[in-house]
Amino acid sequence: MSDLTLVSRYLKPYRRQFVLAALCAFAEATLELCIPFVMASIVDVGVATGDMGLVLALGARMVALAAVAGALGMGYARFSAQVAMGFGAGLREAEYAHVQDFAFSNLDDFDTSSLVTRMTTDVTVIQNALVMGFRPMLRGPVMLVCGLIIACTMSAKLAVVFFVILPALACALALIVHHVAPLFGSMQHAMDQLNDALQEDLVAIRAIKAYVREGYVAERFEQVNARLANAATRTFRTAVINTPVFTLSMNVASVALLWFGGQMIMAGEMGVGTLTGFMSYVLLIMNSLMMISNVFLLLARAVTSIHRVSEVLREKPAIESPAHGIDHVDTGDVAFRDVSFKYSPTAEKDVLSHVSLHFAPGSTVGVLGATGSGKTSLVQLMARLYDASSGTVEVGGHDVRQYDLAALRDGVGIVLQKNVLFTGTVRDNLRWGNAAATDEELLRACQLACADEFLDRIGGLDADLGHGGGNVSGGQKQRLCIARTLLKHPRVLVFDDSTSACDMATDARIRENLAQLTDVTKVVIAQRVASVMDADQIVVLEDGRVHATGTHEELLQTDDIYRELYESQVGGTAETSAVVSAAGPAAPTGPTAPASTPATTRKEVTDAR
Numbered sequence: 001m002s003d004l005t006l007v008s009r010y011l012k013p014y015r016r017q018f019v020l021a022a023l024c025a026f027a028e029a030t031l032e033l034c035i036p037f038v039m040a041s042i043v044d045v046g047v048a049t050g051d052m053g054l055v056l057a058l059g060a061r062m063v064a065l066a067a068v069a070g071a072l073g074m075g076y077a078r079f080s081a082q083v084a085m086g087f088g089a090g091l092r093e094a095e096y097a098h099v100q101d102f103a104f105s106n107l108d109d110f111d112t113s114s115l116v117t118r119m120t121t122d123v124t125v126i127q128n129a130l131v132m133g134f135r136p137m138l139r140g141p142v143m144l145v146c147g148l149i150i151a152c153t154m155s156a157k158l159a160v161v162f163f164v165i166l167p168a169l170a171c172a173l174a175l176i177v178h179h180v181a182p183l184f185g186s187m188q189h190a191m192d193q194l195n196d197a198l199q200e201d202l203v204a205i206r207a208i209k210a211y212v213r214e215g216y217v218a219e220r221f222e223q224v225n226a227r228l229a230n231a232a233t234r235t236f237r238t239a240v241i242n243t244p245v246f247t248l249s250m251n252v253a254s255v256a257l258l259w260f261g262g263q264m265i266m267a268g269e270m271g272v273g274t275l276t277g278f279m280s281y282v283l284l285i286m287n288s289l290m291m292i293s294n295v296f297l298l299l300a301r302a303v304t305s306i307h308r309v310s311e312v313l314r315e316k317p318a319i320e321s322p323a324h325g326i327d328h329v330d331t332g333d334v335a336f337r338d339v340s341f342k343y344s345p346t347a348e349k350d351v352l353s354h355v356s357l358h359f360a361p362g363s364t365v366g367v368l369g370a371t372g373s374g375k376t377s378l379v380q381l382m383a384r385l386y387d388a389s390s391g392t393v394e395v396g397g398h399d400v401r402q403y404d405l406a407a408l409r410d411g412v413g414i415v416l417q418k419n420v421l422f423t424g425t426v427r428d429n430l431r432w433g434n435a436a437a438t439d440e441e442l443l444r445a446c447q448l449a450c451a452d453e454f455l456d457r458i459g460g461l462d463a464d465l466g467h468g469g470g471n472v473s474g475g476q477k478q479r480l481c482i483a484r485t486l487l488k489h490p491r492v493l494v495f496d497d498s499t500s501a502c503d504m505a506t507d508a509r510i511r512e513n514l515a516q517l518t519d520v521t522k523v524v525i526a527q528r529v530a531s532v533m534d535a536d537q538i539v540v541l542e543d544g545r546v547h548a549t550g551t552h553e554e555l556l557q558t559d560d561i562y563r564e565l566y567e568s569q570v571g572g573t574a575e576t577s578a579v580v581s582a583a584g585p586a587a588p589t590g591p592t593a594p595a596s597t598p599a600t601t602r603k604e605v606t607d608a609r
Contacts, residue, residue: 003303007126010090014083021079025138028072031065033146036280038062041152043273062547063285080134088127089176095119095312103319103386108343110312113196114261118312119192122305129302134300136291143288151281154274161256162285166248172245173293176238181300183235188304190228198222203468240295250286257282319387325404329396329411332491332521334359334382339391350389351377352544359537361491364515364522366532368565369541375525376417379484379494382523383412395492413490415498417525419481421469427461429469429480433487441487448513450506474501482510492521500527529566538562 011018038058046055099107099115178609201217208217247312257279259386264270334357341352352374359365369375380386381393393400400408413433421429430442437445442461446452454476455461469477478501485493493514499507511531516524526532533552540548540555540562548559555562 003306006310006313007091007306010094011083011087013090014086017079017082017086021076021083021134022138023037023081024072024076024079025135026142027434028069028076029139030140030146031069031072032057033143033150033284034067035062035065036277036284037150038065039280040273040277042384043276044271044418045273047273078133083134084130086132088123091126091489092119092123095123095309098313098315101317101320102315103387104380105318105343107317109315111192111196113199114192115312116190116199117188117195118262118308122188125305126302126309129298133295134296137295140291140295141287143284144292146286147281149289151278151285154278154281155261155264155270158257158261158270158278161253161260165253166289167567169246169249169289173242173296174292176242176245177296177300179237180235181303183231183238183411184301184304187228188233188308190224190231193224194228197221203358217231239297242297243288246286246293249289250282253282253286253329254279261528285561292300314526319384319405321405325397325407326402327404327407329403329408329491331396332359332363333397334492334521334523335392335394336378336381337392337394339381339388339393341374341381341386341389343377343386345389350544352381352388354544355391355544357539357546357549359492359521359523361521362518363536364534366538367523367525367541368529368532368538368562369547372543373541374544375541376496377544378524379414379523382492382494383409383414385414410488411490412494413485413488414494415478415481415485415496417496417498419469419474419477419498421465421472421477421480423467424465426455426463426465427456427481429465430461430484430487433484434489437487442483444487446480446481448486448516449479449509449512450502450510451476451483453506458575475503475506478502479506479510490520492523493517494523494525496525497527499531504528504530506588529562529569533566 017108038061042055042058042062045051096119148159148162152160197220201221208214210349257275261270261275261278265272265275297567336355336357339352339355340350342350355378367375367378377386381388382395382400384393384405387401395403395408395412403411422432427439427442430445432440433445439461443452443455446455454472458472458476463471465471465480469480469536469583472480478498482495482498499510502510507528507530511524511534514520524532526537532538536551537549538552538555538561539546543559547561548555550558556566
C-alpha cells in the first residue's frame with residue numbers, strides 16, 4: 001500500500017465536505033473566467049456604441065458573478081477547513097493509538113523526539129498542504145485550460161505567446177521541484193534533532209542548573225538550531241526561485257501581448273476591449289501557473305511528511321495479543337526454560353544466554369549482578385515487554401505468549417527502574433494501578449509501600465505532584481510507584497531496583513510489609529545484598545548467564561562473586577553471616593556502599609539493563 005493510500009483513508013469521514021469544497025472551488029473558478037469576457041463586451045459594445053443601459057446591465061452581471069464567486073469562495077474555505085482540521089486530528093489520533101500498541105522493540109526504532117515531530121509538525125504540514133493546496137490544485141488546471149481555450153477563441157495569433165512561454169515555465173518548475181523535494185526530508189530530520197535536544201534539556205533542567213551547565217546546553221542548542229536554520233534556508237532558498245521566474249514570465253508575456261496586440265489594433269484586426277479582456281486572461285493564466293507551481297512545492301513537502309507518518313502507521317507491533325488469549329494469571333509460578341534473548345536480531349551477542357530458572361509461587365527471589373549482566377532484561381521477559389529470542393518464559397504454568405497482553409501485565413506488576421509519575425494528584429497516579437480503587441485501598445497500598453510516612457506532609461491523596469512528580473523526592477516517588485503497582489493485585493511483583501533511593505531502614509520496612517503478601521511471587525533486583533539476603537532464592541547473573549542460585553547462606557559458602565559482594569558491602573566475612581542475619585538486614589555490621597563496590601570486588605554492583 002502506497003503512503004498516499006495509507007494516509008488518505010483518514011479522509012473518508014469527510015468525503016461529503018471534500019466534495020462540496022471541490023464543487024465550490026470549481027464553480028468559483030468558472031465564474032471568474034466569465035468576468036473578463038463580460039468586461040470585453042462592455043468596452044467593445046457598450047462603450048463603443050454609447051449604450052449606457054447595456055453598460056449598466058453588463059456591469060450588474062459582473063457584480064453578480066463576483067458576488068456569487070465570493071460566496072463560493074467562502075463556502076470552499078469553510079468546507080476545506082473542516083476537511084483539513086478533521087483529517088489532521090484523525091491522523092494524529094491514529095498515530096498516537098498505533099504507538100500505544102508498539103512493543104518496546106518497536107519504540108527502540110524511533111526516537112521520542114522523532115515521534116513527537118511526526119505527530120505534530122508533519123501532520124501540520126499535511127494539513128497546510130490540504131488547506132492551501134486543494135483550492136489552487138482545482139482552480140489552477142481549470143483556469144489554465146479554460147483560459148487558454150477562451151484566449152484562443154478571442155485571438156489565436158496572440159495565444160501563440162502562451163504556447164511559447166508555457167513550456168519554458170514547465171521546465172523551470174520541474175527543475176525547482178526536483179531539486180527541492182529531497183531538501184524537505186533533510187529539514188524534517190533537522191527538526192527531529194532540535195526537538196531531541198530541547199526535550200532532553202527541559203527534562204534535565206534541574207541537573208543542568210545544579211552543574212551550572214547552562215552555557216554548555218545553550219551552545220549545544222544553538223548548534224542544532226543553526227543546523228535547522230541552515231537546512232530551512234537551503235530548502236526555501238531554492239523553493240522561492242519560482243516567484244521571480246514566474247514574475248519574469250508574466251512580464252515578458254505582457255510586453256509581448258501589448259506589442260503584438262497594439263499592432264493588431266492599429267491594423268484593425270482587434271478591438272481595444274478584446275485586448276483588454278485578453279490581458280485579463282493573461283493574468284488568470286499566469287496566476288493559475290503560479291498556483292500550480294505552489295501546489296507542487298506544497299506537495300513536495302507534504303509527500304515527505306506523509307512518508308514519515310506512514311512509517312509510523314506501517315510499523316507492525318512486534319508483540320500482539322493472541323486470538324482468544326488466556327485472560328487471567330492464576331498463580332505466581334514463574335519458569336525460564338533455556339531462554340536466550342537479544343534486543344536486535346542483528347546483534348552479535350545475546351543479552352541473556354540459556355537461562356533456566358524456576359520461581360515458586362509466593363516466594364521471594366533476589367536478582368544480583370554486575371552492570372549489563374541482564375537483570376532488567378530478565379524481568380522484562382516475564383511481562384512480555386520483549387519476547388525471548390529462543391526458549392520459553394512461563395507465568396502461572398503457561399507460556400507468556402498464550403496470554404492476553406493486558407491480562408498478563410495485570411498479573412505481572414513491574415515497578416520500573418525509571419520511576420514515572422504523571423502530572424496530577426497522588427490519587428490520580430495511584431489509580432493507574434486500579435481505576436476503581438477506593439480511598440481505603442489507596443491508603444492500604446501506601447501503607448505497604450511506606451508512602452504513608454510522608455503522605456500527610458505533602459497534602460494527602462489530593463496532593464499535587466507537579467509535572468512528572470517533580471514535587472516529591474526520588475525515594476518518595478519510588479514508594480508511590482510501588483503503591484501504584486500493588487493496587488493491580490498482581491500474582492508476580494517485580495521490583496527493578498525500585499528502592500535504590502530509599503534509606504536502608506525504609507527499604508527494610510518495605511520488605512517486611514511485602515512479606516505479608518504470601519500469595520504473591522516477589523522478584524527483587526537490587527544493588528544491595530542486604531535487600532535480598534533474606535530472599536527464598538537469590539540468582540546471581542554474570543554476562544547474561546546464571547552464575548549461581550541459592551539462599552544467602554548457601555551462596556556465601558559456594559559462590560565467590562556473592563561472597564565478595566557481601567563482604568565489600570556489609571564489611572564482614574562469610575563467618576559473620578549468621579550474626580548479621582540475626583541482627584536483620586536493616587542493621588548491617590559495617591558501612592554500606594550505596595552504588596558501587598571497592599576496586600577489590602570482581603564487579604561493580606550497579607543496576608542497568
